[in-house]
Amino acid sequence: MDFAALKRFEDALAAYETERDVGRALHRLAKETVGVKLFTMTADNPDAGYVRRVYSSDEAAYPILGTKPIVFDANYEAMTRDRKTYVANSLKEMEGDFPDLDLIKSLGCGSAINMPVVAGGKMLGSVNLLDAEHYYGPERVALVEQLVVPAMACFLILRSAFTI
Numbered sequence: 001m002d003f004a005a006l007k008r009f010e011d012a013l014a015a016y017e018t019e020r021d022v023g024r025a026l027h028r029l030a031k032e033t034v035g036v037k038l039f040t041m042t043a044d045n046p047d048a049g050y051v052r053r054v055y056s057s058d059e060a061a062y063p064i065l066g067t068k069p070i071v072f073d074a075n076y077e078a079m080t081r082d083r084k085t086y087v088a089n090s091l092k093e094m095e096g097d098f099p100d101l102d103l104i105k106s107l108g109c110g111s112a113i114n115m116p117v118v119a120g121g122k123m124l125g126s127v128n129l130l131d132a133e134h135y136y137g138p139e140r141v142a143l144v145e146q147l148v149v150p151a152m153a154c155f156l157i158l159r160s161a162f163t164i
Helices: 003-014 019-033 074-082 101-106 138-145 148-161
Strands: 038-045 050-056 067-069 086-088 111-119 122-131
Touching: 003 019, 003 148, 019 038, 019 050, 019 122, 019 148, 038 148, 074 111, 074 122, 111 138, 111 148, 122 148
Parallel strands: none
Antiparallel strands: 038 050, 038 122, 050 067, 086 111, 111 122
């Protein structure tokens, strides 16, 4: 990972004031190291049973919302237990997984990475990166996976300093 980008991320977290500042810091790091058109973060509160979008790079299309119930199914358990990153590199691959696929396509996106962030055996949230079709090849996926620890820091800040 680029040391200068990581230093800018560190400086941003050292000075954050709002939860958007925390999300903005991780968004900038992702943009500088991986590249991303649309970046969102969804915080999980498994004890309370809901998720909440806490950051969006495009609030017109993906606003910061209230809460949605968590579906505690096999997929959620596998994301928590195995911490497997979801990667889809085309609109065809995304079919069935994204009910908002038309909106995603209208934003010029056709590939997605959803990276779960887990600490202490609990899902803290997910980091979601979208870009043009076939953008997230193996090299970029490896770069995204280097964002896990910075993302963990962000979600731990969010859980301790804000209402999730």
